[in-house]
Amino acid sequence: MNSESAVISSNKNPGILQPGADELPIHEKNTEQLLSINRKMAMVADKAKLSIAIRGIFIHTTQIKKYYVSIFDPERTSLNTYLFDFGPGFVNLPQLETLLSVKSLKDGIIDRIMRSAGPLQFDTDRLVRSGQAPSYVQLWKQTGLKKVIASNLIYGGEPMGIIWIEPHLMNIKLAEALCIPVAAAISNILAKQKIQTQTQEIFNLKQNLENENLHPPAQMQSMTNYGEIVGSSESMRAVYQLVSKVAKTQSTVLIMGETGTGKELIARAVHKASIRKEKTMIKINCAALPPNLIESELFGHERGSFTGATERRIGKFELANKSTLFLDEVGELPLELQAKLLRALQEKEIERVGGQAVIKIDVRIIAATNRDLMLEVQKGNFRSDLYFRLNIFPIVMPPLRTRKEDIANLANYFLHKYAPRSLKKLPAFSSKVLKQLTAYSWPGNVRELEHLIERSIVLTPGAVINQINLPGISEDGTARGNVGSHIKTIDEVEREHIIAVLKYCNGKVAGIGGAAEVLKIPSTTLNSKIRRLNIKKEHRLK
Numbered sequence: 001m002n003s004e005s006a007v008i009s010s011n012k013n014p015g016i017l018q019p020g021a022d023e024l025p026i027h028e029k030n031t032e033q034l035l036s037i038n039r040k041m042a043m044v045a046d047k048a049k050l051s052i053a054i055r056g057i058f059i060h061t062t063q064i065k066k067y068y069v070s071i072f073d074p075e076r077t078s079l080n081t082y083l084f085d086f087g088p089g090f091v092n093l094p095q096l097e098t099l100l101s102v103k104s105l106k107d108g109i110i111d112r113i114m115r116s117a118g119p120l121q122f123d124t125d126r127l128v129r130s131g132q133a134p135s136y137v138q139l140w141k142q143t144g145l146k147k148v149i150a151s152n153l154i155y156g157g158e159p160m161g162i163i164w165i166e167p168h169l170m171n172i173k174l175a176e177a178l179c180i181p182v183a184a185a186i187s188n189i190l191a192k193q194k195i196q197t198q199t200q201e202i203f204n205l206k207q208n209l210e211n212e213n214l215h216p217p218a219q220m221q222s223m224t225n226y227g228e229i230v231g232s233s234e235s236m237r238a239v240y241q242l243v244s245k246v247a248k249t250q251s252t253v254l255i256m257g258e259t260g261t262g263k264e265l266i267a268r269a270v271h272k273a274s275i276r277k278e279k280t281m282i283k284i285n286c287a288a289l290p291p292n293l294i295e296s297e298l299f300g301h302e303r304g305s306f307t308g309a310t311e312r313r314i315g316k317f318e319l320a321n322k323s324t325l326f327l328d329e330v331g332e333l334p335l336e337l338q339a340k341l342l343r344a345l346q347e348k349e350i351e352r353v354g355g356q357a358v359i360k361i362d363v364r365i366i367a368a369t370n371r372d373l374m375l376e377v378q379k380g381n382f383r384s385d386l387y388f389r390l391n392i393f394p395i396v397m398p399p400l401r402t403r404k405e406d407i408a409n410l411a412n413y414f415l416h417k418y419a420p421r422s423l424k425k426l427p428a429f430s431s432k433v434l435k436q437l438t439a440y441s442w443p444g445n446v447r448e449l450e451h452l453i454e455r456s457i458v459l460t461p462g463a464v465i466n467q468i469n470l471p472g473i474s475e476d477g478t479a480r481g482n483v484g485s486h487i488k489t490i491d492e493v494e495r496e497h498i499i500a501v502l503k504y505c506n507g508k509v510a511g512i513g514g515a516a517e518v519l520k521i522p523s524t525t526l527n528s529k530i531r532r533l534n535i536k537k538e539h540r541l542k
């Protein structure tokens with residue numbers, strides 16, 4: 001039976017040759033061939049080697065001259081050419097790859113192959129003559145592919161693609177048998193590629209992360225590297241730079257700035273970024289204790305060294321050994337103790353009160369003050385030698401009024417910090433309030449802002465904070481004269497309070513839910529106050 005007689009064609013499926021008629025029995029030679037093919041395919045590690053292996057097998061073993069492999073896209077809606085070899089005359093035709101790709105799988109050929117349990121053989125001329133041939137079949141004709149065997153490439157039970165072979169001297173069973181190792185090899189290569197891509201992605205992400213840690217953007221640095229410190233203004237960025245410069249050294253740091261500007265936070269940031277970070281930073285507030293107790297607090301005392309010293313006590317210097325000692329409000333230290341502190345810093349050793357032994361200490365000092373220490377030196381309140389000893393690496397904290405761009409971020413940060421504590425849903429600031437916050441001069445700096453936000457969360461009934469009481473700031477958010485220079489009269493305070501309550505009650509004076517009820521005064525009294533304090537209708541509404 002010759003191959004021509006194998007063509008059984010119907011009007012329904014023109015050009016499809018039914019398998020069976022031109023098959024030769026698989027004899028021993030074929031089995032040998034298959035074993036060798038399997039072995040070769042198992043060694044293949046990449047696409048180039050696969051191409052060489054297939055060519056070797058096809059051309060030398062089965063004399064196939066033309067073949068190509070198409071692979072489904074992940075959604076299985078198109079077939080893309082993965083590999084093709086049409087012989088020496090076609091190597092310089094890269095467009096073949098595109099032309100052989102298939103966009104619609106329901107073209108009467110692909111869908112049929114996908115449904116078929118085994119390979120199918122196609123007759124190019126018949127398909128073209130039928131007038132229904134897709135463009136890639138036209139290409140078969142142009143490239144001299146007279147017949148094509150197409151077989152599903154299945155791996156792990158999943159269709160991967162199709163292999164198209166010019167069946168020179170090949171029976172269809174052998175073609176089918178060939179597809180199994182080819183599918184396995186392609187699947188291995190694709191899996192390896194996927195792992196390589198993922199490994200590269202992970203490597204890139206790690207690289208990005210390392211780069212970010214080395215050169216963090218300003219906002220990230222303010223929010224993450226230094227933990228709970230908020231602020232990305234230029235002056236705060238300058239502070240972060242100083243922190244990162246000094247942290248890794250052993251230098252004494254002197255942090256200066258008004259009260260509430262975050263000096264302690266910065267001291268903690270320096271400690272946390274230093275090599276001493278594993279040990280707790282020890283803090284002493286030099287203003288919080290009477291002078292006679294500070295010495296014992298700093299250096300410790302022996303039992304019986306003074307009245308009330310019933311036990312030996314370890315001082316902060318000893319506690320801070322191998323760590324950091326934060327001397328807060330160092331400007332308040334009495335002169336006599338300044339001399340003892342200076343000695344401890346110079347000699348790196350201390351003596352407990354009432355003790356004889358000299359104790360070696362390895363302590364890093366960070367001091368903070370809201371005083372102008374140079375001025376205190378001039379006034380004779382602070383020893384100049386101690387000042388110079390402490391002022392090795394100064395950091396000056398900017399007051400909040402000079403970095404207004406940080407106010408909204410700080411306010412939101414405190415909102416997130418305190419709203420959950422009062423079991424409230426996170427409220428938002430009205431734009432009027434944000435304007436007021438920005439206009440205010442914040443003499444108590446960040447601490448004042450923090451307390452105000454905490455209070456406002458408690459006092460705000462709704463989801464929006466649209467009322468905030470700031471001295472010297474008018475309703476529209478503009479500054480009213482010099483902050484702090486104006487002391488409010490009782491009438492002013494009363495007027496503001498009544499206006500606030502009227503707004504809260506939507507302008508209602510009397511009755512249930514009216515301002516008089518909230519203020520617990522008769523509505524007649526409230527009305528007379530409204531008249532006397534010149535509160536107009538427009539003041540009462542939000």
Ligand SMILES: Nc1ncnc2c1ncn2[C@@H]1O[C@H](COP(=O)(O)OP(=O)(O)OP(=O)(O)O)[C@@H](O)[C@H]1O
Nearest residue numbers: 228229230231259260261262263264265370446447
């Ligand atoms: N940049 C900031 N970001 C977030 N919170 C801040 C910031 N600055 C200050 N705070 C908060 O404000 C409060 C006061 O800060 P801190 O105690 O560090 O100020 P200080 O300058 O040491 O004050 P004082 O001189 O009165 O001791 C603290 O609750 C602190 O957490």
